[in-house]
Amino acid sequence: MxxxxxxxxxxxxxxxxxxxxxxxxxxxxxxxxxxxxxxxxxxxxxxxxxxxxxxxxxxxxxxxxxxxxxxxxxxxHGDFGRSITYRTDVSRLLADRLPATLLLVVMALVLVVTLGLLLGWIGAVRGGAVDSAVLVSTTVAVGTPSFVAAVLLQGLFAVKLGWFPSGGTGDGVGDMIWHLALPAVALALYLIGMLARVTRAAMADVLGHEHVTVARSRGVTGHHVIRRHVFRNALGTVLTTGGLIVSTLLVCTVLVETAFSVGGVGQLLELSTTTKDFPTVQAISLIMVGLFMAVNLVVDLLHPLVDPRVTLGSRKATG
Known part of the structure; x- marks a missing residue:
């Protein structure tokens, strides 16, 4: 196709x-x-x-x-209606709060992709005590819900140590990044553990394949084997979790923004649900569904590029 x-x-x-x-x-x-x-x-x-x-x-x-x-x-026609609670257009509310949420999601996504892939790579390649440490740390991360991580991080690094702001979004890009550092970590922690475990399992499985053994027997360097033959073949499995990662980020953003008083779309959704602000809740929910489907489409289109064995329209590609 x-x-x-x-x-x-x-x-x-x-x-x-x-x-x-x-x-x-x-x-x-x-x-x-x-x-x-x-x-x-x-x-x-x-x-x-x-x-x-x-x-x-x-x-x-x-x-x-x-x-x-x-x-x-x-x-x-691009008209989301008028907010019952705030007595203004929903589009204006979203435009005012969307930058903080987008920055928070992007920061969390960078942490998830960077640390998740790195920890999974290290665990699969090094093995032994290092692999055990990765498994233990990622198990703790996966077992820590975002709202629990938010409370713990806020209490330790914001309240007790005073290293980071306890809430708000700040003014300017630099100040916003500083204010959103702890919320981004709280949002990313669970997904870092999940992606690391998926990456480790996929790479460990590929390490046992015959073509990897043949490449090593021909004298190909270990780093080249891992990068070219192991990680590349495991990347297709890792990519399929992309939709789940984004959907989890969108859902957990509501909890994290509320915990840190981030004036973003997530907190707006929570407040609008409480006050029965129908137009606002409907608009945000519909946008989230649209974003989730768009991410799944991108994953499906990228899958054949990552894994040539997958063809567009195949069951594996659309899964």
Missing amino acids: SFLRFAARRLVEMAATLAGASFLIFGAMHLAPGSPASFLLAGRSASPEALQAISTRYHLDDPFLLQYLRWAGRIL
């Missing part, structure tokens, strides 16, 4: 999946207990006329399907 044909087919599938996800996201918010009107009233009693005015303004009394179609039509 040609590259363009495969990409076009996947884009059509993504559009259909995104449409289905949008319906589920919109419906899930309306099935949740409570209503935006109760939050807007802040617990105060209101006359039927006042309740009707709120319902009319936000179209809460319209049939569900009509509400969904109206909302989906606005989304297609």
